[in-house]
Amino acid sequence: MADAAITVEGARKRYGGKAGKDALDGLDLTVARGTVHGMLGPNGAGKTTLVRVLSTLLRPDGGRVRVAGYDVVREAYEVRLRIGLLGQHAALDEELGGHQNLEMFGRLYHLGARRARVRAGELLERFGLADAGRKPVKQYSGGMRRRLDLAASLITDPEVLFLDEPTTGLDPRGRAEVWSAVRSLVGGGTTVLLTTQYLEEADQLAHRISVVDAGRVIADGTADELKALTGGARIDIVLRDAGQLGAAVALLPVPKESVSVDPDRRLLSAPVTDRMAALSGVVRALEASGIEAEDVALRRPTLDEVFLHLTGDENRVKEPA
Amino acid sequence: MSMNTYALTDSWTMTRRELAHWARQPVQVVVGLIFPVMLLLMFGYLVGGGRGVEGSYIDYLLPGMLALTMAFGLEATMIAVTQDLNKGVVDRFRSMPMTNGAVLVGRSVADMLQSAIVLIVLMGVGLALGWRAEGGPGAVLGALGLLLLFRFAMLWIGIHLALVAGKPELVQAVQILIWPVGFLSNALALSESMPGWLGTIVDWNPMSHTATAVRDLFAGGGTEHLAAAVIWPLVLLGVFFPLAVRRFARLSR
Numbered sequence: 426m427a428d429a430a431i432t433v434e435g436a437r438k439r440y441g442g443k444a445g446k447d448a449l450d451g452l453d454l455t456v457a458r459g460t461v462h463g464m465l466g467p468n469g470a471g472k473t474t475l476v477r478v479l480s481t482l483l484r485p486d487g488g489r490v491r492v493a494g495y496d497v498v499r500e501a502y503e504v505r506l507r508i509g510l511l512g513q514h515a516a517l518d519e520e521l522g523g524h525q526n527l528e529m530f531g532r533l534y535h536l537g538a539r540r541a542r543v544r545a546g547e548l549l550e551r552f553g554l555a556d557a558g559r560k561p562v563k564q565y566s567g568g569m570r571r572r573l574d575l576a577a578s579l580i581t582d583p584e585v586l587f588l589d590e591p592t593t594g595l596d597p598r599g600r601a602e603v604w605s606a607v608r609s610l611v612g613g614g615t616t617v618l619l620t621t622q623y624l625e626e627a628d629q630l631a632h633r634i635s636v637v638d639a640g641r642v643i644a645d646g647t648a649d650e651l652k653a654l655t656g657g658a659r660i661d662i663v664l665r666d667a668g669q670l671g672a673a674v675a676l677l678p679v680p681k682e683s684v685s686v687d688p689d690r691r692l693l694s695a696p697v698t699d700r701m702a703a704l705s706g707v708v709r710a711l712e713a714s715g716i717e718a719e720d721v722a723l724r725r726p727t728l729d730e731v732f733l734h735l736t737g738d739e740n741r742v743k744e745p746a
Numbered sequence: 747m748s749m750n751t752y753a754l755t756d757s758w759t760m761t762r763r764e765l766a767h768w769a770r771q772p773v774q775v776v777v778g779l780i781f782p783v784m785l786l787l788m789f790g791y792l793v794g795g796g797r798g799v800e801g802s803y804i805d806y807l808l809p810g811m812l813a814l815t816m817a818f819g820l821e822a823t824m825i826a827v828t829q830d831l832n833k834g835v836v837d838r839f840r841s842m843p844m845t846n847g848a849v850l851v852g853r854s855v856a857d858m859l860q861s862a863i864v865l866i867v868l869m870g871v872g873l874a875l876g877w878r879a880e881g882g883p884g885a886v887l888g889a890l891g892l893l894l895l896f897r898f899a900m901l902w903i904g905i906h907l908a909l910v911a912g913k914p915e916l917v918q919a920v921q922i923l924i925w926p927v928g929f930l931s932n933a934l935a936l937s938e939s940m941p942g943w944l945g946t947i948v949d950w951n952p953m954s955h956t957a958t959a960v961r962d963l964f965a966g967g968g969t970e971h972l973a974a975a976v977i978w979p980l981v982l983l984g985v986f987f988p989l990a991v992r993r994f995a996r997l998s999r
Contacts, residue, residue: 480841481840481841481998482837482840482841482997482998483998483999484998484999502843505841505842505843506843508841510837510838510841512834512837512838514833514834515833515834516833516834516835516837516838517833517834517835517838518763518833518835519833519835520766520767520770520771521763521766521767521770525766529759529762529763530838530842532755532759533756533759533839533842533844533848534842534843534844535752535755535843535844561770577838578838
């Protein structure tokens with residue numbers, strides 16, 4: 426694919442020898458230039474391993490991996506010229522100041538001393554860190570650190586940017602900061618590969634999403650396409666009286682097992698096929714049986730529901746994020 | 747542009763990084779200088795008088811302390827490399843189009859510079875305590891060269907251990923082990939004064955050769971330990987330098 430910024434064909438990586446674990450188990454992936462691609466999956470799905478392979482930190486055991494047109498193993502240097510990496514943990518020198526960090530990285534990108542200094546100033550300004558430029562990074566807040574880390578990965582305006590769980594461990598404000606920074610990059614033509622455990626994050630930022638589980642991509646598409654995978658629409662009904670939930674379930678035109686009931690919120694939720702017929706049928710049936718509803722609504726499934734549906738494992742996704 | 751074009755500039759950038767750390771943490775730098783001086787004073791006055799030593803003890807002790815300080819440098823190098831590896835900043839370096847070895851070169855230059863400064867400070871304190879080098883300036887420079895060569899070997903052992911172990915817990919183990927290894931030498935007392943088997947170990951310790959050769963140079967005397975004081979560090983370097991470089995390159999496995 427000529428316009429692909431990232432192509433991965435059958436990538437394999439095993440940790441710990443023969444008895445070890447396959448972190449990547451024949452993973453395939455294509456990311457078009459200038460798009461944001463989300464890699465969504467639980468802890469241990471292989472997302473970080475993939476980012477480390479793509480950013481030349483880790484050599485794959487097998488498969489073909491190309492980034493910005495170059496092979497990550499044989500042409501690692503060419504790849505490194507064209508990528509930026511924001512890892513899970515801040516890749517910064519904690520003892521040095523923000524400006525010192527960016528200047529050092531700029532010199533290592535061979536901008537030259539003067540250009541490195543100017544670029545450091547520009548980036549601090551752009552990420553709202555100009556006032557903190559002299560403070561050592563260890564005194565930065567989590568959000569500031571993340572922004573400086575992001576600034577460091579943008580020193581040379583990379584063609585491809587890898588963001589490995591960029592908002593894990595940040596408070597909502599820090600998360601919003603990082604999101605808006607990522608959004609502002611997309612306009613500039615950068616290709617972004619983003620891993621996340623947060624479905625909302627993938628939904629918000631990514632043009633396309635790959636769902637990863639056990640080292641393989643198990644589904645791939647836009648958020649809408651993925652949501653359609655679970656069978657389209659759902660109907661949500663909120664009753665006035667929780668005591669009538671049982672009676673209401675019996676009225677629904679779907680098998681009982683597919684209805685989820687949340688007594689605390691007096692909520693029934695069920696997948697439906699014919700949206701309009703289901704809606705009018707439910708409203709009429711409720712009226713006829715005298716069950717009072719506060720709200721009846723049709724909606725698309727959430728990515729959470731898609732994820733559960735695809736992995737078939739409820740427990741893992743329920744882990745606190 | 748090839749990677750090699752930038753080997754020197756990258757190494758210089760990484761050295762500047764270490765020097766910037768010094769500027770950021772002057773207290774730590776000073777403590778690093780005071781600690782060996784403290785050891786020298788402690789053994790010179792508190793513990794006092796090496797077993798079997800004839801003549802002035804400071805003339806015996808100072809070369810021993812210089813060598814011991816170089817040996818303890820292994821620990822400092824290992825801590826610094828381990829911290830870097832565990833903080834993720836090395837990941838950024840490795841994902842950049844820089845000469846990867848520059849990270850290790852920066853470490854080496856900074857540690858060697860620090861060691862040279864420590865040696866000069868210790869010799870200054872030694873002078874104040876009555877130590878005199880009879881051998882003349884050439885011999886003193888030669889002695890410094892031997893000590894720094896020994897430190898350079900310790901440096902690469904330290905880098906290798908940090909890359910192999912990679913965890914702060916193991917740094918602690920090395921921190922503890924370095925003491926008996928350092929003291930199982932003739933830094934503080936003559937090996938002849940020890941039980942036979944112990945004396946044999948002590949005579950084998952590469953550090954003992956460095957300490958003795960430095961003593962001889964300062965005294966303007968014998969040269970029989972000179973060869974061993976040169977060859978031992980070179981042998982250690984021959985083993986650990988390639989091992990460390992290979993380990994560093996294999997961080998991607």
